[in-house]
Amino acid sequence: MTDWNAMTDEDFRREVHQFFESEYPEELRHLPHRPTFAEVEHWHRKLHAKGWVAPAWPAEYGGMGLSAAKLLIFYEEQQRWGVNRGRDMGVQMVGPLIIKFGTQTQKDYWLPRILSCEDIWCQGYSEPGAGSDLANLRTRAEIDGDDFVINGQKIWTTMAHDATHIFMLVRTDPDAPKKQQGISFILAPMDQPGVEVRTIRTLAGETEFCEVFFDDARTPRANLVGELNKGWTMAKALLSFERIFIGSPSLAQNALGQLEVFARGRGAFDDPVFRDRFAQAALDVEDHAALYSRFADQLKRGETLGADVSMLKIWVTECFQRITELMIEAAGPDGGTIGPLQVGNVSVDVLASFYKARPTTIYGGSNEIQRNILSKAVLGLPG
Amino acid sequence: MKQTEDNTQDQQDLRLLRESAQTLFARAGGSDRARKLRDAGGRWGDGMITELAGAGVFGVAVPEENGGLGMGLAAAGVLAEEAGRVIAPEPVVATIGLTIGLLYRLCPDHGMLEKAIGGETVLATAWQERGAAGVAPGRDCRFAGGRLTGAKAWIAGAVGADGYLVVAEGDGGAVLAYAEAGAAGLNVEGRRQADGSALGELSFSATPAELLAEGAAVEAALAEAVSDTTALAAAELVGLSGRAFEIVLDYVKTREQFDKPIGAFQVIQHRATDLYVMQEVAHAAVREVLSSMDRAAAGPQARARLASRAKARAGVAAKKITRDAVQLHGAVGYTDEFDIGLFLNRALVLSAWLGDDTYHRRLWLDARDKEGAER
Numbered sequence A: 001m002t003d004w005n006a007m008t009d010e011d012f013r014r015e016v017h018q019f020f021e022s023e024y025p026e027e028l029r030h031l032p033h034r035p036t037f038a039e040v041e042h043w044h045r046k047l048h049a050k051g052w053v054a055p056a057w058p059a060e061y062g063g064m065g066l067s068a069a070k071l072l073i074f075y076e077e078q079q080r081w082g083v084n085r086g087r088d089m090g091v092q093m094v095g096p097l098i099i100k101f102g103t104q105t106q107k108d109y110w111l112p113r114i115l116s117c118e119d120i121w122c123q124g125y126s127e128p129g130a131g132s133d134l135a136n137l138r139t140r141a142e143i144d145g146d147d148f149v150i151n152g153q154k155i156w157t158t159m160a161h162d163a164t165h166i167f168m169l170v171r172t173d174p175d176a177p178k179k180q181q182g183i184s185f186i187l188a189p190m191d192q193p194g195v196e197v198r199t200i201r202t203l204a205g206e207t208e209f210c211e212v213f214f215d216d217a218r219t220p221r222a223n224l225v226g227e228l229n230k231g232w233t234m235a236k237a238l239l240s241f242e243r244i245f246i247g248s249p250s251l252a253q254n255a256l257g258q259l260e261v262f263a264r265g266r267g268a269f270d271d272p273v274f275r276d277r278f279a280q281a282a283l284d285v286e287d288h289a290a291l292y293s294r295f296a297d298q299l300k301r302g303e304t305l306g307a308d309v310s311m312l313k314i315w316v317t318e319c320f321q322r323i324t325e326l327m328i329e330a331a332g333p334d335g336g337t338i339g340p341l342q343v344g345n346v347s348v349d350v351l352a353s354f355y356k357a358r359p360t361t362i363y364g365g366s367n368e369i370q371r372n373i374l375s376k377a378v379l380g381l382p383g
Numbered sequence B: 001m002k003q004t005e006d007n008t009q010d011q012q013d014l015r016l017l018r019e020s021a022q023t024l025f026a027r028a029g030g031s032d033r034a035r036k037l038r039d040a041g042g043r044w045g046d047g048m049i050t051e052l053a054g055a056g057v058f059g060v061a062v063p064e065e066n067g068g069l070g071m072g073l074a075a076a077g078v079l080a081e082e083a084g085r086v087i088a089p090e091p092v093v094a095t096i097g098l099t100i101g102l103l104y105r106l107c108p109d110h111g112m113l114e115k116a117i118g119g120e121t122v123l124a125t126a127w128q129e130r131g132a133a134g135v136a137p138g139r140d141c142r143f144a145g146g147r148l149t150g151a152k153a154w155i156a157g158a159v160g161a162d163g164y165l166v167v168a169e170g171d172g173g174a175v176l177a178y179a180e181a182g183a184a185g186l187n188v189e190g191r192r193q194a195d196g197s198a199l200g201e202l203s204f205s206a207t208p209a210e211l212l213a214e215g216a217a218v219e220a221a222l223a224e225a226v227s228d229t230t231a232l233a234a235a236e237l238v239g240l241s242g243r244a245f246e247i248v249l250d251y252v253k254t255r256e257q258f259d260k261p262i263g264a265f266q267v268i269q270h271r272a273t274d275l276y277v278m279q280e281v282a283h284a285a286v287r288e289v290l291s292s293m294d295r296a297a298a299g300p301q302a303r304a305r306l307a308s309r310a311k312a313r314a315g316v317a318a319k320k321i322t323r324d325a326v327q328l329h330g331a332v333g334y335t336d337e338f339d340i341g342l343f344l345n346r347a348l349v350l351s352a353w354l355g356d357d358t359y360h361r362r363l364w365l366d367a368r369d370k371e372g373a374e375r
């Protein structure tokens, strides 16, 4: 097995880039929408064969075990080439949680299936009454023999219509004195009579998230991860993985690249005002990466991230939005036009980028909530 | 005092006009109608055009002697606001400002004007052309021997229009010509916009067309009509952002998280307040611009400057308000089921049409410099 971390940064970057350039399917580059697994399956097979599905996982579980610096390079090259993340909720979210809190049996069973995409995961946290106030969740799981019986509803579940499994937070003790207590983290199969999925159309006209209804759905008790009624603490740990992931420079870097190509084609760089705003955006991205690697290093040293990780998400998502707004500006009278806009011999889907950027300040803990966290937990402000 | 009486009469007429437009749009189904028409393919409602015409909407700014109501741009702005509030898919502003604006200035006696005011025909006006990097600075589309050759772009209401007013280059300078929909050698392509409408790209190859006007008068009328339309688009944006603000204000008062309405959090209160102030500034600015443009003293350059001021302000406000409104809705704001997304999408389109805020700030400053130098 290759020790990627032993390579020089330059060699590693070249290696990653060469792989993407020669293997990544051209028609999937800079995909404007979230693909179903079927659309990206041929690419996923290559990635899997190469052992590159989970760059951040330790090598012992089939990951690349990359150091923070190498991980950044990996993501940078991925974004630069417009490589789609694929169906990575398993790799990015549930995998790390199982690695951290799962039993050996759970690791042996689930992790290889995540890597091979035999199981495709979606995240069932939010409910109609439990968004920012996630602890308000009501979906119940009751023990019945060897099973949990699940009743309730999840919403905004990204790509649930194309998932085989859902990892979810459920209420297992409705009588607990505090909302945060009595919540458990369980894994459940989607393909069963008690689970019904309804897709929800986004304002971009895409089918990206869903409602999921549970009516006496079942999952084995063995699919409880961690202790019963201790799901909240674990989920919070997962949220910090999520935050560093959403807080990573990748989306903004990719958008910046698209903006540059597009604006050059449109002659926007002749305009001094545009130049200044582009430079601002570019430096916002670069300087964010410096901050990001500080946190990524912390993670690699095995330390848990503090509440201060929230600043990554605030910075980069808002920067991402500004970049896509600049794209629209550079598009001038085509700024409201759906679909790819041709510039020279390339085309850039300006609106798709704009739409992609909008909800990044909502999901993964809204930016208002992140600011609340920073002001209370980091700055120690009263209230 | 005679003056005040007149004003009061004017105000009353204006109020009546606003109310009838409001009733019309509300009866037809408000913003739900916009969603339905969008899903049905993006064209406007023919019945609505007739009803709007019946209420006097299209002739509102046309002088009385030319068959209009003679109420000026301020009145047209009020109607544009109402269209904005329900994100009406009808090309209200393009028709009042461009099509009818050109017709009454250049060929008031042509039967086409009456038909356009009466809603019998819906015409789209083709004046811009596509260049390598956006709008072409010059005009390549030619009119000679009764035929048009060339291409035009970004035409509001082009798909489904009964015919086209085309600004082209003739032997003696600019020409306004009329080409019927379906004329030989005419190709219409609709580019789908974020709100489901289409902006048309027209191409002509020896397309038969009727000459309506030519010479310097065409350039002058075009400049005036574009200024009017720009200011009216600003009014439409202000109507849109005003309604979007009401929607989000209502939402933060009712959505509960952490056992209270999210509007109880001071962060949300301040955000809502900022949007409110922004909306009020935009509203005041656009209304002032429209009445200043109505004043006889305002020359073409000043009118263009005023229009740019309005579009710049309204564009900034509508973008900010609709985007923040989505944010304050959380995930439901990102769905198509909630109305707020329709407003965000419409704001994208209206803000890009005829130039966004950056573009208009530049025009505004250029015009101001020029006027300063002439003074």
Ligand SMILES: Cc1cc2nc3c(=O)[nH]c(=O)nc-3n(C[C@H](O)[C@H](O)[C@H](O)COP(=O)(O)OP(=O)(O)OC[C@H]3O[C@@H](n4cnc5c(N)ncnc54)[C@H](O)[C@@H]3O)c2cc1C
Binding pocket: A122, A123, A124, A125, A126, A128, A130, A131, A132, A133, A155, A156, A157, A158, A159, A209, A359, A362, A363, A364, A365, A366, A367, A368, A369, A372, B255, B256, B257, B258, B262, B265, B267, B268, B327, B328, B329, B330, B331, B332, B334
């Ligand atoms: C595209 C997209 C994909 C998603 N995918 C998933 C998924 O796969 N799985 C999943 O479980 N969830 C998913 N979500 C849901 C997401 O986690 C929630 O939208 C988020 O937690 C916010 O909850 P909410 O939408 O109910 O908004 P609300 O909590 O109702 O918030 C509405 C507004 O109020 C603000 N607000 C709320 N509380 C406070 C406060 N105390 N102080 C200040 N402001 C406050 C919020 O910031 C927001 O602006 C997704 C959301 C989106 C948009």
